[in-house]
Amino acid sequence: MENVLIVSGNKSAAETLSRFIRESFQCSVRAVESGYQAKSIFSSDTALDLAVINTPLIDESGIDLAEFITENTAAGCILIIKPENAEKTSERAEKSGVMVMLRPVNRGLLYHLVKTADIALRRSLKLYQEKQRLERRIEEIKIIDKAKFMLMEYKSMTEAEAHEYLEKYAMNKRKKKYIAALELIDRIHEQYM
Numbered sequence: 198m199e200n201v202l203i204v205s206g207n208k209s210a211a212e213t214l215s216r217f218i219r220e221s222f223q224c225s226v227r228a229v230e231s232g233y234q235a236k237s238i239f240s241s242d243t244a245l246d247l248a249v250i251n252t253p254l255i256d257e258s259g260i261d262l263a264e265f266i267t268e269n270t271a272a273g274c275i276l277i278i279k280p281e282n283a284e285k286t287s288e289r290a291e292k293s294g295v296m297v298m299l300r301p302v303n304r305g306l307l308y309h310l311v312k313t314a315d316i317a318l319r320r321s322l323k324l325y326q327e328k329q330r331l332e333r334r335i336e337e338i339k340i341i342d343k344a345k346f347m348l349m350e351y352k353s354m355t356e357a358e359a360h361e362y363l364e365k366y367a368m369n370k371r372k373k374k375y376i377a378a379l380e381l382i383d384r385i386h387e388q389y390m
Contacts, residue, residue, distance in 0.1 A: 198246045198315040202272075203228040204235045204262065205251035214302075222315075231255050232262040239270055245367055247273045252282070255314055260286055262294040273314030273320060277302060316327050337375040344378035347385045 199219050203226060204209035211228040219226045224246075229235050232254050239245060248266050253261035259276060266274045274295045278286050287297045296310050341363065348359035367377035 198222055198224050200245045201226045201247045202235060202238060202245050203249050204254060206230050206253060206255040207251060210251050217304065222311065233255040235262055236265055239266060244359055245272045245325060246318055249275045251277045263290055264293045267294045273318050275310050275314060340375055341378045344381045347382060350390050351385050369385065
């Protein structure tokens, strides 16, 4: 975990939380007072790993911000609430993937929640990267298939001939098959369309 945002209307609590997380996890910690400020930061900075929201905030209850963070970013979120708000808030927060902690803050429990969020974040980041890699590969396959189809349609080749032509073209140009397919698509567009 590298970047943490503390959102707290209580400056003293924000300083205490910031110090504890900075010392415990050797990470960069920023603090803001309102949900509006936090949303602005999350909208412009995708490198944030975790938000710790100490409710209530100066402009909202905090649960809306927590839901915004979990729905729109990959960051983890811990919501610190008063015990009397637990019943009303916990179920809604947990449905959104927000971890809930009751006040008063127990340092040991907070440490374990932050550690759990860090582990979950690293795991989801690996899954996200694998998903991105697979999506890129699928897109490359679609482009290659489109080039083969266009060769079959406009150059009257069989599928095997189109496949062999594309491979030879890529090899002769010393380019990846995907890049060669893009070039062929452009050339066919120029000639026949």
